[in-house]
Amino acid sequence: MDGHKRTLSDEMLEREIEAALGVDPSPEFLPRLRARMASERLNEGWVRPGLWRWAGAGVAVAAVVISALWISDNSVPAPQEAHLTTIPPVEPARRVPEVVASSAESPKPARASGVRTVRSTRRPVEAHPEVVISPNEAMALRQLVAAIAARQVEATDIPQLAAESAPLPPIEEIILEPIKLSPLDGLESE
Amino acid sequence: MHAHAERLAGSLVTADLELEREFEARLADSSRLAFRVAFSVLRQREDAEDVAQEAFAKAYRSFNQLRDRTRFRAWLVRMTWRMALDRQRANRRRLARELPGEVEAGFQARLNTGLEGVQQRETTADIVAARERAEHLWKAIEALPEKLRLVVVLAGIEGHDLHEVGALLDVPEGTVKSRLFLARKQLKERLSWMVTSER
Numbered sequence: 001m002d003g004h005k006r007t008l009s010d011e012m013l014e015r016e017i018e019a020a021l022g023v024d025p026s027p028e029f030l031p032r033l034r035a036r037m038a039s040e041r042l043n044e045g046w047v048r049p050g051l052w053r054w055a056g057a058g059v060a061v062a063a064v065v066i067s068a069l070w071i072s073d074n075s076v077p078a079p080q081e082a083h084l085t086t087i088p089p090v091e092p093a094r095r096v097p098e099v100v101a102s103s104a105e106s107p108k109p110a111r112a113s114g115v116r117t118v119r120s121t122r123r124p125v126e127a128h129p130e131v132v133i134s135p136n137e138a139m140a141l142r143q144l145v146a147a148i149a150a151r152q153v154e155a156t157d158i159p160q161l162a163a164e165s166a167p168l169p170p171i172e173e174i175i176l177e178p179i180k181l182s183p184l185d186g187l188e189s190e
Numbered sequence: 191m192h193a194h195a196e197r198l199a200g201s202l203v204t205a206d207l208e209l210e211r212e213f214e215a216r217l218a219d220s221s222r223l224a225f226r227v228a229f230s231v232l233r234q235r236e237d238a239e240d241v242a243q244e245a246f247a248k249a250y251r252s253f254n255q256l257r258d259r260t261r262f263r264a265w266l267v268r269m270t271w272r273m274a275l276d277r278q279r280a281n282r283r284r285l286a287r288e289l290p291g292e293v294e295a296g297f298q299a300r301l302n303t304g305l306e307g308v309q310q311r312e313t314t315a316d317i318v319a320a321r322e323r324a325e326h327l328w329k330a331i332e333a334l335p336e337k338l339r340l341v342v343v344l345a346g347i348e349g350h351d352l353h354e355v356g357a358l359l360d361v362p363e364g365t366v367k368s369r370l371f372l373a374r375k376q377l378k379e380r381l382s383w384m385v386t387s388e389r
Contacts, residue, residue: 017346025225
């Protein structure tokens, strides 16, 4: 070691670098790599951009068609529905609003024979919203409507009948007694 | 219509099989290159193998989208290099969080594994000296700017010449030459003590 600096030759440097980089992977590396590729193949396979493009275009077209149908269905009233509003009442029972009892025990209204059925293009849920009440109330309501339809009861008399059948109790005035507080003599002496 | 669909499916399967065969050939051809590129950054065999494997998995997923398949090696090298740098950063962050003793142990392990490429020496003194030289060499390579560093590494792997390194990096041969010249100059300056101590 004489302290004299010399430059490293290119060959020597290359040799050092090649020696440092000349590392081989472990023998398990290649089999592990192949196994990983096999799992990739099973999981994903080749991604085909062309197929994805076609699939995307198909989905977009389907979405446009469905939305167009939906809009046209909602904006233009169906001619059959418009016809329904102008049909003269065929039978009084037909005008009874459909009431659905909350349990299965309630009898279903019998459909009168010969009644013209008008089908709507709309879904039945939208046309007749379901009203859930107790079975007894449903029965009473049906009987009332049937009685009105049979002219046994006049519809104009219903408020009067209701007032007579259930008179309200008179309103009594509530009187509050003033609260009396006794002095705490015993406690003060302590 | 049915026959047409069958023909289309059959052609897709055939195309897939051809791609599989081609990828398998590339894998056999380039696996060591990917490993060595990763090793040049990480200097740990396990980490380098992991990174090379990840790079191949990524390459596999997009292989059919690669228009020029002859560019596969260059594509793989760049991808492996980036992923190895990411792994190196993650390792450093992890080591910084660990206790100082563990950091020292990790450093020693890296030092040992970084010498695996050094040829076997006969004596213990030679081994120690080789370790020291290799460690300084790695430090000097790591200190290079990234562009120079990659050129040095690729030129040192599998005897790549200037043309091959240029093809791998997608740069002209003249650029490789000038980068290699600059890199060697900086390395020589940093490693001049090796010659001095040998005298």
